[in-house]
Amino acid sequence: MAEAKKAKKEKIPRTKMPEQAPEVRRRNFEEVPLGLTPEMAQREAGRCLQCKKPACVTGCPVEVPIPEFIGHIRDGNFEKAILALWTKNSFPAVCGRVCPQENQCEGKCIVGKKDDPVAIGYLERFVADWARAQSDISLPPIPEKTGKKVAVVGTGPGGLTVAGDLILKGHDVTMFEAFHKPGGVLVYGIPEFRLPKEIVAHEVAFLSQLGVKVECNVVVGRMITVDELLQEQGFDAVYIGVGAGLPRFLGVPGENAIGVYSANEYLTRSNLMKAYLFPEYDTPLVKGKKVVVFGGGNVAMDSLRTAMRMGADEVKCIYRRSRSELPARAEEIHHAEEEGIEFFFLHSPLRFFEDDKGFLTGVEVQEMELGEPDESGRRRPVPIKGSTKTMECDMAIIAVGAAANPLVTSTTQGLETNQWGYIVADEAGKTKKPGVWAGGDIVTGAATVILAAGAGRQAANSIHQYLTWGW
Amino acid sequence: MFEIIARQELAQGTVVANDIMAPKIAAKARPGQFIILRVNETGERIPLTMADTDPERGTITIIYQVVGKTTAMMARLGAGDTIMDIAGPLGRPTPIEKKGTIICVGGGTGVAVLHPITRGFKQAGNKVIAIIGARNQELLIMEDKMAKASDELLVCTDDGSYGHHGFVTDVLREQLQKLGDEVKEAVCIGPVPMMKFCAKVTEEFKVPTMASLNAIMVDGTGMCGCCRVSVGGQTKFACVDGPEFDAHQVDFEELSRRLTAYIPQEKEAMDLFQHKCSCEA
Ligand SMILES: Cc1cc2nc3c(=O)[nH]c(=O)nc-3n(C[C@H](O)[C@H](O)[C@H](O)COP(=O)(O)OP(=O)(O)OC[C@H]3O[C@@H](n4cnc5c(N)ncnc54)[C@H](O)[C@@H]3O)c2cc1C
Ligand SMILES: Cc1cc2nc3c(=O)[nH]c(=O)nc-3n(C[C@H](O)[C@H](O)[C@H](O)COP(=O)(O)OP(=O)(O)OC[C@H]3O[C@@H](n4cnc5c(N)ncnc54)[C@H](O)[C@@H]3O)c2cc1C
Ligand code: SF4
Ligand code: SF4
Ligand code: FES
Numbered sequence: 001m002a003e004a005k006k007a008k009k010e011k012i013p014r015t016k017m018p019e020q021a022p023e024v025r026r027r028n029f030e031e032v033p034l035g036l037t038p039e040m041a042q043r044e045a046g047r048c049l050q051c052k053k054p055a056c057v058t059g060c061p062v063e064v065p066i067p068e069f070i071g072h073i074r075d076g077n078f079e080k081a082i083l084a085l086w087t088k089n090s091f092p093a094v095c096g097r098v099c100p101q102e103n104q105c106e107g108k109c110i111v112g113k114k115d116d117p118v119a120i121g122y123l124e125r126f127v128a129d130w131a132r133a134q135s136d137i138s139l140p141p142i143p144e145k146t147g148k149k150v151a152v153v154g155t156g157p158g159g160l161t162v163a164g165d166l167i168l169k170g171h172d173v174t175m176f177e178a179f180h181k182p183g184g185v186l187v188y189g190i191p192e193f194r195l196p197k198e199i200v201a202h203e204v205a206f207l208s209q210l211g212v213k214v215e216c217n218v219v220v221g222r223m224i225t226v227d228e229l230l231q232e233q234g235f236d237a238v239y240i241g242v243g244a245g246l247p248r249f250l251g252v253p254g255e256n257a258i259g260v261y262s263a264n265e266y267l268t269r270s271n272l273m274k275a276y277l278f279p280e281y282d283t284p285l286v287k288g289k290k291v292v293v294f295g296g297g298n299v300a301m302d303s304l305r306t307a308m309r310m311g312a313d314e315v316k317c318i319y320r321r322s323r324s325e326l327p328a329r330a331e332e333i334h335h336a337e338e339e340g341i342e343f344f345f346l347h348s349p350l351r352f353f354e355d356d357k358g359f360l361t362g363v364e365v366q367e368m369e370l371g372e373p374d375e376s377g378r379r380r381p382v383p384i385k386g387s388t389k390t391m392e393c394d395m396a397i398i399a400v401g402a403a404a405n406p407l408v409t410s411t412t413q414g415l416e417t418n419q420w421g422y423i424v425a426d427e428a429g430k431t432k433k434p435g436v437w438a439g440g441d442i443v444t445g446a447a448t449v450i451l452a453a454g455a456g457r458q459a460a461n462s463i464h465q466y467l468t469w470g471w
Numbered sequence: 472m473f474e475i476i477a478r479q480e481l482a483q484g485t486v487v488a489n490d491i492m493a494p495k496i497a498a499k500a501r502p503g504q505f506i507i508l509r510v511n512e513t514g515e516r517i518p519l520t521m522a523d524t525d526p527e528r529g530t531i532t533i534i535y536q537v538v539g540k541t542t543a544m545m546a547r548l549g550a551g552d553t554i555m556d557i558a559g560p561l562g563r564p565t566p567i568e569k570k571g572t573i574i575c576v577g578g579g580t581g582v583a584v585l586h587p588i589t590r591g592f593k594q595a596g597n598k599v600i601a602i603i604g605a606r607n608q609e610l611l612i613m614e615d616k617m618a619k620a621s622d623e624l625l626v627c628t629d630d631g632s633y634g635h636h637g638f639v640t641d642v643l644r645e646q647l648q649k650l651g652d653e654v655k656e657a658v659c660i661g662p663v664p665m666m667k668f669c670a671k672v673t674e675e676f677k678v679p680t681m682a683s684l685n686a687i688m689v690d691g692t693g694m695c696g697c698c699r700v701s702v703g704g705q706t707k708f709a710c711v712d713g714p715e716f717d718a719h720q721v722d723f724e725e726l727s728r729r730l731t732a733y734i735p736q737e738k739e740a741m742d743l744f745q746h747k748c749s750c751e752a
Contacts, residue, residue: 178692180509180516180556217558219692223499247696249706256699256706256725258732265695273515273689279743282515282540283689284736358728405693407711 014116015044026308026339029192041126045074048118059108062454064088082131090161093199095450096125100329143170148467151235153220156184157449158241158440161456163212169464174213182214188272191302221411237435237463244402244441254352259286259360263299263399270306288395291315295399301332303397304341315341320348320381362392402446429459434471472553482610486536487546494529496559502587506559507691517541518688522583534583540740561691562714569596570655576639577603578661582613585660590620598622602642608633640668647676654678663727670718682718684709
């Protein structure tokens with residue numbers, strides 16, 4: 001007994017995620033973290049104090065029952081763990097990998113006050129991967145059909161959640177996707193080395209098994225409008241989850257030189273179109289030797305690390321604020337640094353240079369310092385007079401954010417948008433147009449996977465209510 | 472999967488026409504709009520204009536010049552073969568109104584893109600003069616269809632082997648001199664240099680002119696910015712803001728440069744493809 005007590009008091013350090021070594025992984029596209037073994041997971045689960053009022057749950061946008069699922073892992077009951085997770089989160093394999101845990105669940109974990117927080121993300125990923133490997137997890141029962149039809153426009157995490165939730169409530173669901181493959185940013189944006197595409201395909205296949213119809217190559221707004229879905233195609237409700245999907249450029253001279261990419265283009269070519277496997281796959285990508293990436297979020301990190309994997313000699317991250325403002329997940333920044341990415345803080349682009357054939361040769365940057373706080377509460381970067389320099393580069397990727405793509409909003413009658421073009425919707429995703437819901441990045445602006453999935457769940461509940469009781 | 476219903480070779484096999492079963496797209500497409508297709512799982516997404524549509528039969532017609540791996544691969548497909556993915560219609564339809572006299576100028580495969588637009592202007596009650604050109608008579612495409620789609624068809628070849636000896640720009644200039652103010656609009660579609668020179672000519676005569684820009688594309692929904700072009704000093708996305716723009720405002724030099732972005736890779740892909748094919752043969 002005394003022994004056990006002693007063992008409990010002895011601090012177990014946070015489990016280290018086994019990873020591919022930086023020197024190796026910086027040149028391949030395989031996943032970086034290798035996943036916990038069951039023993040590691042159970043040991044890590046033992047670090048959780050099973051708080052009565054778990055702070056971690058308040059940090060999770062969808063309120064995953066964290067102590068509960070971790071408790072089941074600790075007891076070696078992985079099936080119960082996954083069932084607990086699924087009550088709130090349809091994509092634990094994705095969220096365990098890509099949530100900014102340090103600002104969400106783990107950021108609030110009580111163990112983290114004195115020690116490293118419980119590795120909630122690793123554990124979530126562990127159970128989800130375990131579940132995916134089981135062949136005998138049975139399909140949930142599908143209730144009797146209600147006869148109602150729902151159209152989901154866009155197949156990102158929001159759209160997938162709506163589809164999954166509503167098919168399980170007995171409605172008929174059809175998803176429409178502009179690309180040839182469903183998954184949204186999960187397939188075209190986030191790279192393989194961070195989120196294997198097989199995971200997304202598995203989620204989509206699961207929805208198909210449940211009876212969700214997926215129609216790819218349908219650009220809503222061109223092939224069909226939201227109004228036509230409602231009036232001509234007999235859909236009773238439409239969910240719009242088309243993401244932000246409009247690249248921001250810098251607006252500096254020379255931006256159309258060959259070799260200057262938006263992160264959306266660069267990542268779509270490499271992920272969705274598999275340009276990293278060229279010429280086995282037909283889509284080409286400029287292979288930069290000296291690459292600069294503008295921005296400091298997850299999109300910038302993904303671009304930087306992809307460029308490194310495509311064989312660049314040097315890859316630089318150019319960010320106009322300082323290190324402490326970098327918005328990317330801590331783990332990505334850490335991984336990027338380990339892989340040899342150089343960071344240039346407080347620098348901002350002035351113009352690009354190109355040769356007589358139009359190929360990028362360099363970029364002039366302005367050094368900045370932090371001034372007074374701006375609207376976001378962060379100190380505004382201001383130029384330091386006279387201090388500019390030129391960096392040589394043959395490829396540049398612009399990852400300074402996304403804006404609202406107007407293709408769907410501009411072709412839908414009576415859909416209210418705000419001054420930036422995002423759809424106006426209430427907490428439940430209800431828009432000003434009867435029968436139409438919206439959620440995810442097209443409502444909030446570029447955010448996170450779990451927020452989009454959470455919005456999808458709210459909307460699904462609201463749509464279900466509407467289909468049962470009316471608007 | 473989209474089935475090819477018919478295949479036809481034009482311009483001595485350098486240009487191929489396919490009728491493809493795609494009823495939903497056929498029902499929706501308007502002149503000036505295009506599709507993006509992907510032949511197979513490893514394929515690239517490429518944009519092609521719908522040269523024709525038959526909503527009743529449920530087919531669209533594409534006419535493409537064999538220039539690289541994807542089009543070479545497509546040229547080997549016959550009736551009964553399939554294309555994996557087709558998304559469309561994409562882009563803005565050509566604004567077609569009754570205006571008076573319209574001149575439609577097409578060069579090379581651009582004639583295929585020009586055809587539905589020409590027909591649209593004629594059907595809207597305009598007097599349409601069409602000028603089409605090619606390097607030589609063998610490479611000229613769609614003469615009969617263009618004759619039908621217009622009120623007057625003028626043909627030219629660079630080498631004088633057929634029709635007027637010279638460039639479409641020369642004929643365009645003659646027409647503008649002859650018709651003066653009567654011409655309300657010009658549309659020019661073809662290789663970038665041809666569009667650039669047509670725009671120069673019509674600018675002299677102050678005739679509003681549209682050009683259809685063939686920028687490199689990926690998604691076709693305005694998401695990636697790959698197809699960006701400069702028009703009147705502003706950045707536009709050819710796939711959603713176009714593909715047609717005011718030709719007097721377009722930076723054609725930039726467009727030409729950006730079309731060369733992948734020449735080494737395109738060559739590598741093509742060489743590999745031809746090598747494979749010759750091994751199989
Ligand atoms: C490179 C990158 C890295 C990221 N990393 C992270 C991360 O680590 N962690 C995290 O939490 N979040 C991350 N995010 C953000 C996260 O991916 C998004 O917030 C989330 O995917 C938004 O989901 P959504 O459901 O709104 O739609 P999206 O995922 O944006 O999907 C929208 C879908 O709609 C389709 N569509 C668009 N227009 C049409 C149309 N007209 N007709 C039919 N279909 C259409 C699109 O093709 C797309 O498939 C990242 C984003 C990017 C781009
Ligand atoms: C809106 C639009 C409509 C078009 N309509 C037609 C048409 O009706 N008939 C026709 O013959 N051609 C058309 N094109 C051009 C056609 O898309 C290219 O010829 C085709 O992509 C070549 O592919 P490839 O693999 O055979 O050749 P590649 O070897 O890959 O390329 C040859 C050349 O084609 C261009 N190109 C390559 N990839 C793309 C791409 N993804 N998007 C656009 N251009 C590319 C480049 O200039 C390149 O140098 C159109 C282009 C656009 C943008
Ligand atoms: S969904 Fe994200 S925030 Fe919530 S518990 Fe899982 S990893 Fe944490
Ligand atoms: S706050 Fe930390 S210790 Fe407490 S229940 Fe949540 S994960 Fe466990
Ligand atoms: S092709 Fe991607 S924005 Fe036009």
